[in-house]
Amino acid sequence: MSTRPLKHKATVMDEKSIGQALRRITHEIIERNKDIKDLVLVGIRKRGVPLATRLQSYLKEVEGSPIPLGILDITLYRDDLSRREDQPVVHTTDLPFDLNNKHVVVVDDVLYTGRTIRAAMDALIDHGRPASIQLAVLIDRGHRELPIRADYVGKNVPTSRSEQVEVKVQEIDQDDRVDIMEDLTE
Amino acid sequence: MQALRRKDILGLEEISAEEITLILETARSMREIMQRKIKKVPTLRGRAILNLFYEPSTRTKASFELAQKYMSADSVSVAGASSSLVKGETLKDTVRNVEVMGVECVIMRHPVSGAAHYLAQNINASVINAGDGMHEHPTQGLLDLFTILDKKGHLEGLKVVIVGDVRHSRVARSNIWGLQKMGAKVVLAGPPTLMPPDLEGFGVKAYDRVEEAVENADVVMALRLQKERQDSGLFPSLREYAEIYGLTEQRVAGAKEDLLIMHPGPINRGVEISSSLADSPRSAVLDQVTGGVAVRMALLYLLLGGIKEE
Numbered sequence: 186m187s188t189r190p191l192k193h194k195a196t197v198m199d200e201k202s203i204g205q206a207l208r209r210i211t212h213e214i215i216e217r218n219k220d221i222k223d224l225v226l227v228g229i230r231k232r233g234v235p236l237a238t239r240l241q242s243y244l245k246e247v248e249g250s251p252i253p254l255g256i257l258d259i260t261l262y263r264d265d266l267s268r269r270e271d272q273p274v275v276h277t278t279d280l281p282f283d284l285n286n287k288h289v290v291v292v293d294d295v296l297y298t299g300r301t302i303r304a305a306m307d308a309l310i311d312h313g314r315p316a317s318i319q320l321a322v323l324i325d326r327g328h329r330e331l332p333i334r335a336d337y338v339g340k341n342v343p344t345s346r347s348e349q350v351e352v353k354v355q356e357i358d359q360d361d362r363v364d365i366m367e368d369l370t371e
Numbered sequence: 372m373q374a375l376r377r378k379d380i381l382g383l384e385e386i387s388a389e390e391i392t393l394i395l396e397t398a399r400s401m402r403e404i405m406q407r408k409i410k411k412v413p414t415l416r417g418r419a420i421l422n423l424f425y426e427p428s429t430r431t432k433a434s435f436e437l438a439q440k441y442m443s444a445d446s447v448s449v450a451g452a453s454s455s456l457v458k459g460e461t462l463k464d465t466v467r468n469v470e471v472m473g474v475e476c477v478i479m480r481h482p483v484s485g486a487a488h489y490l491a492q493n494i495n496a497s498v499i500n501a502g503d504g505m506h507e508h509p510t511q512g513l514l515d516l517f518t519i520l521d522k523k524g525h526l527e528g529l530k531v532v533i534v535g536d537v538r539h540s541r542v543a544r545s546n547i548w549g550l551q552k553m554g555a556k557v558v559l560a561g562p563p564t565l566m567p568p569d570l571e572g573f574g575v576k577a578y579d580r581v582e583e584a585v586e587n588a589d590v591v592m593a594l595r596l597q598k599e600r601q602d603s604g605l606f607p608s609l610r611e612y613a614e615i616y617g618l619t620e621q622r623v624a625g626a627k628e629d630l631l632i633m634h635p636g637p638i639n640r641g642v643e644i645s646s647s648l649a650d651s652p653r654s655a656v657l658d659q660v661t662g663g664v665a666v667r668m669a670l671l672y673l674l675l676g677g678i679k680e681e
């Protein structure tokens with residue numbers, strides 16, 4: 186994400202705690218959604234996708250039935266495209282199901298300002314009319330700039346604006362961990 | 372994260388293979404949007420684009436207009452014949468006038484080779500060349516590359532045959548540049564009177580028999596035969612052209628079995644290509660058109676979607 190120099194400050198989650206958090210979220214999702222037959226998972230690129238995939242398999246372990254999984258790329262819905270120095274590459278969105286009347290659980294790695302989730306909601310609503318949209322995140326780092334909140338949180342990690350939360354997942358980074366990094370240029 | 376660090380898209384001669392790869396990758400994501408019920412993303416909301424077509428066009432014009440609308444941009448189309456160009460207004464003036472109305476990008480098709488370059492140098496807005504004389508038609512080249520890549524999975528090492536009036540074809544030129552940059556091998560076939568004079572410069576071989584040229588070919592692209600060339604005596608008749616050079620199942624029998632058939636359109640059925648071949652399962656003609664919208668959406672995003680230098 187950033188090519189600025191970062192210094193490692195702390196590791197707040199490791200492979201074990203990530204697994205436990207996701208399993209807990211799985212149970213919370215089942216608890217809150219009485220009938221999971223209309224539930225679908227949508228992972229936000231990039232790291233929301235492997236996290237959503239894991240939730241899908243945990244949900245299957247517990248409930249038996251497979252929950253449909255979609256992939257969302259929100260690049261075209263960002264509100265900051267003209268302010269970026271580099272231009273984000275647009276990857277495909279793949280929602281292989283009808284969204285109408287479904288309960289969508291959006292999955293992302295870190296919840297920060299809330300702008301990504303705002304963009305995700307706009308993108309989803311362009312695809313149909315879900316019955317509800319819920320949000321599951323691995324980390325909530327505070328500093329919301331929009332009135333957005335997560336329904337399911339792996340871990341709350343208060344941070345300062347000069348810090349960055351780096352989530353690594355096995356599927357992409359060959360490691361499972363969450364680190365707090367200090368941005369040295371701030 | 373890369374960007375297309377250029378103001379304009381004027382030709383494939385000056386675009387790098389990395390940029391082409393970025394455009395094709397972006398186009399893949401854009402195509403998904405066209406498959407939705409609500410074909411709209413808000414990315415270019417409120418941005419204004421001018422389509423300036425001095426020559427007739429069905430595909431390219433509609434394709435650009437739809438690409439703009441799918442990206443939520445505002446677009447205005449001016450056909451040369453019905454504009455003040457008829458009253459003698461210069462190209463530069465025309466566009467500068469429109470630019471001060473807030474237009475950020477001009478898509479232009481013009482009968483004079485080099486017109487797009489001229490325009491790009493004289494206005495601040497981005498320019499996308501929709502075909503300039505016999506010079507280049509870069510968006511067609513890109514959509515052809517996109518179609519081939521989509522169907523074949525790769526471009527490198529493929530043998531692509533371009534058949535027809537290469538000499539007067541801006542589509543052929545853009546395709547030759549693009550295909551060679553991406554590692555494909557290009558071979559030409561057509562009447563010698565319709566081949567460009569200096570082929571060694573292009574690094575391509577020309578055959579005057581299609582059957583020879585298509586040996587083991589992966590792709591064959593038929594170019595439109597322009598009747599005007601017949602009037603200048605460059606080929607005797609449409610019937611004779613069709614008999615010797617027209618693509619039919621028989622004529623392309625020496626190519627690979629999964630041969631891809633392409634044509635930029637509009638097709639002269641029974642002349643450059645038989646109806647049955649044009650409508651066969653190996654024909655990618657309609658996929659080219661779909662890909663065209665996706666590629667144009669990608670270009671608009673890459674040129675306009677990012678940071679603007681003030």
